[in-house]
Amino acid sequence: MIVELGHFALTLALAVALFQAAVPLYGAGRGWVDWMRAAAPAALVQFLLVGIAFAALTHAFVTSDFSLRIVYENSHSLKPALYKFTGTWGNHEGSMLLWVLILALFGGLVAAFGRRLPLGLKARTLSVQAMIAVAFLAFTIFTSNPFERLPQIPLNGRDLNPLLQDIGLAIHPPFLYLGYVGLSMAFSFAVAALIEGRVDATWARWVRPWTLAAWVALTFGIALGSYWAYYELGWGGWWFWDPVENASFMPWLLATALLHSAIVVEKRSSLKVWTILLAILAFSLSLIGTFLVRSGVITSVHAFANDPDRGVFILGILGVAIIGSLTLFAIRAPAMRSEGVFQPVSREAALVFNNLVLAVACAVVFVGTLGPLFREFIDGEKISVGAPFYELAFTPFMVILLLALPVGAMLAWKRASLGAVLARLWWAGAAALAIGGAVWALQEGGALLAPVGIALAAWLILGALTELWERGGFARTGFGGGLRRLAGLPRADWGKWIAHAGLALSAMGIAALTAWETEDIRLAKPGDRIPIGPYVLEFAGVESLPLGAPFAIGQCGNEGERAFKGTEARNFRTEMGRFRLMDGDTQVALMCPEKRDYPVQRMPTTEAAIDSTLARDVYVVLGDRQTDGESWAVRSYHKPLAAWIWLGCLVMGAGGLMSLSDRRFRVGTVAGRPRGKAVAAE
C-alpha cells in the first residue's frame, strides 16, 4: 500500500512539474501575475510529492519489503539497520530518486525563501527548474522505476554490495548530490536571466548564495568520497583520477570559478556574459557526470547497472539541456551590456585570471576523462588515461593559481598597483621561501615537490594573515583594537580567508603525502617486526571470527562501525590481523586490518587499519594467507600529513558556510539598503 502511494506520488510529481514548467513561463511572457504566482506553490507541492515517494521507498528498505525488485536486489534482512536505511540510495533507481528529491528541494527552497525575488525572475527560474525535474522524473519513472514489484515475493534479498556497507556511503551521495544538483539553481537563474534579457547586481546577489551552498556541499561530498576510497578500498590511495571522480571534480572547478566571477557581476557589473556561460557549463558538467556515472559507459564502483536505454535517455536530456541553453545563450548574450571597465591590473582582472586558470584546468580534466571515449569511437583503439597525465597537465595550473592567489586577493577594484601589493606581501613571500628552504634542508635535498607544496601553502596562509593584519589596522589601533575591528568585518571576508587557508592546507597535505609516503610490502609471519617510517609494526597474529560474532570485540575493529553497530551481529566472516604499532618500546596503537567475506554476495573485501594523527597516518592492509599456512601478505604505509588533505577540504567548506551566513545574503534584504561598512571587500 505504502509502495503504491509512493509510486502514485512520484507520478503526480511529474504532472505538477509539467504544470510548473509551462504555466509560470507563459504567464511571465504575457505579464500575467496570477500565472507567475503559481510557480511557488507548485514547487512546494512538487517537493512534497517527491518527498512522499522517497519516504515510501525508504520505508520499503527499512522494513525489508522484498516484493520490491530493488529491495530484493540490494538488501538483506540480516543487514545492519543503518545500511538498510542508507541502502535506499545504494542502487541506481534509489539514487535517481534522491537526485530528483534534491532537485525538488532546491526548487522548494527558492519558492519558500524567495519572497523578495522579482516575480518574473522567480517564475522563470522555477519554470526552468521544473523542466529539469520533468526530464529526470520521466527518466526515473519510465526507465528506472524504484517501485517495480516482483511477481513472486522472495524470502530474502541479495544484499548490498559490501563496499557500500559503510558509514561513508551514508553521507557521501547526499552531499555530492546537494552539490551536483544544487548547481541546477545557478543554471535555472542563468537561463531565466537569458529569457528576461537582464543581468544585474540583484541577479548576482541571488545566484551567489545558491552557488555557494552547492559548492560547499560539493566540496564536502568530494572530500567524503575521497576519504571513503582511502579507507574502504584498501589501496592506500586517496584520489585515482577515475572518470567518476572527475565527473564530480569538473563541476567543482567550474563552480569555484562561478563563485568568483559572480562577485564581479555583483560588485562591478562586469563579466555578466561569462558568468552566465559558467553557470550553464557548470550544470552541464553535472549532467555529463550523471550520464557518465549512470549510463554504464564507464565501469566503476558507482555504475550500478548497464542498461543502454538509460544511457540513451540521459544522453537525450543532456543534449536538449546543453544545446538548448547554449543556443539561448548565443541569441541573447550579445545584448547584455557590461558596465564596469577595469584595468589589466585590478581585482576584476585577478578574478578573470582565476576563472581562466580554473576553466582551462577543467578542460584538461575533461580531455583526460572523455578522451578515451572519443578515441574508441574514432578508431576503436582502447586507451586509459591515468594519474601521470593529470600530474603533468593539470598540476601546473594549480601551482599557477596558488602562486597568484594572495596577490590577486589584495588588489584593489578597478585599478590597482602591482608594485604596492607586492610591497605589502614581500615578507610573506620571503617567509614562505624560507619555510620551503628549511623543509628542503630537513629532507636532506632530493625532490622539490614537498618543499614547493609547503612553501605555496605558507604563502597562501601568510598572505591571508597579511590581509587580516591590514584590515584589522593592528599597526594603528593596537592589538585589542585590531581584534575588535576584525570581529566586525563582514563574514564574507572571513569566509574568503578561511576558504583560502583550507585550500592551502589541502595543498600542503597533498604535496607532503605524495613526496614523503613510504610503503612496505612483504610476507610476514606472526611475531615478525615490520619497520615503517619511524615506527615498527609487530605482527601479533590473525584471528578468525565467524558470521554472527558481535561487532565490538576487544579494542579491535573499525571505530566508526563499532559506534554505529554496537552489539549487532556481523553479517560477514572475517580474518582479523593484530598489529602493535611501536614507537621504540611504547605501543602507539593496536591496529586490526581485516579480510572480510560477505557470504550473501560471495564477495571478499579488505578493511585497512588506519592510525591517524595530524602529523601522519599509518595504514596497514592484510593480504592473502600464503600456501604455507602461517605467513600473510602485509602492506603497510607511512603517510606524513595525510589527514590535512581532507581537513583542508573541511576548512574550505567551513569558509563557504561562513560566507553564506553573511547578512548580505539573508536573502533579498540587500536591495535598496544603503551600502555601509557591511559591504564586503572581496
Added chain:
Amino acid sequence: MASRKKIQRIRMLAFGFVALVGAVVLVALTFDDTIAFFKSPSEIVAAPPPPEQLLRIGGLVAEGSLVRGEGETVSFDVTDGAATVRVSFTGVLPDLFREGQGVIAEGRMQGGTFAAQEVLAKHDENYIPREVADALKEQGHWQEDAGTGGGS
C-alpha cells in the same frame, strides 16, 4: 568609453587564448606518453609491443596458472581463449583476483612476460571489465549470461 571596453574585451580574449594554447600544448606533449593502450593477449602475441610502451592487457586468469614465487612476486597467465600471455606482478593481488575470472593488468612487456605495475580485478561476482568482455567476444568465448549482471 566604448573603445576602452573593446580594449578590455580584446585583452581578456587574448589572455584566454594564451591560456588555452598553453593547455593544448601541455596536453599534446603529455597525452601520448602517459596513456595506456588496451590490448588483448591475441593482439600482443600477433604484434609484440616495444618494451617502453605502457599497456593494459585484459582477459581471464587461466586455470591452474597462478604461481607464487619468492617473496611477494606472483605470476599467472592471462588468456582470451586464442592466445596467452604470462604476467608477473609484485605486490598484493586484489580481493577478487581468482583463477578463471576476468582481470586487467597495467604494465610493460619485458621479454616474453608482461611485467605488471598494477592488477585490477572486477568489483563483484557479476562484473566483467568491459574491455575484457569485448576481448572475449572477439575470440568467441563470451557467454551471454556471464555478463548480464550489474557492475558495481
